[in-house]
Amino acid sequence: MLDELDLGIIQLLSRDGRMPFSEMAGQLGVTEKTVRARYNNLKENDMISVVGVVNPISLGLKIGAIIQLRVEHRHLQNVMEQISRCREVRYVTLTSGDYQLLIQVHVRHHEELTDFVKHKLGSIEEIAKVNLIVQLEVYKNTFSYM
Template sequence: MAEHIEGLDELDLKILSFLQDDGRMTFKEIASRIGVAERTIRLRVSNLRENGTLSIVGVVSPMKIGLNIIAVIQIAAKQNGLQQCAKELAELSEVRFVSLTTGDYHILSEVCVESLEALSDFVEKKLNKVTGIERTNVIVETKIMKNKFNFIREN
């Protein structure tokens, strides 16, 4: 199991490990596998959710709902407009991820759209109107080899 992380004990890490593999696993099943009371699991999960360590959500496969094109977009932005640029980008419905980064590009984003034509329209009609963009690098994902959310690793 992962080494101790500040604020989380071994029991928390075990619970997180089970839930990252199956977010619908019942408290009873987790308790049985770990060897503690179901109430203990219920309280721990509640605390993990309240302190922001854990969110339990349904992850939708974009391609299963018609969003067949996923593009990573690197953005170089004006330094004095970086925050505004990232904020505007995050408000666009096609954008699912935005982060500030180091290097030649200051912002990294991921966009999901129906087709290459829709990506072209997005870039032309929406992305190019975002304040502060100096240049972009649009990278279309051609094949996803791994897409996991497993952050708790066993040794």
């Protein structure tokens, strides 16, 4: 179970993943040693990962899309594994409803998106249907859960 201190550390790190333990300790009213121990515990128990988050546009990946995939249940694992290996794919999730999988991709231009859908997804026979939703503008993209 996470207590108030753990939640405080997570909240501070979600705003600034490079915040020094000493600064977190000051804001949370505990010692730096306590923050360090709690941080290490959160990491060791896979409750947090602290990584640099890249803005895809800064890498030239200007086109984002959400793609829903209809796949027969018996083929889900195979399709998820194949899709996860694609460099364009940033996110894969199993969902309820008419489409069992939802993926998010980022590419440089529309032609690259077309190529991904036609050739990469098109080569996976177990995909019965594709619903492509191109992202026109992102209004919110956060990593804070509190």
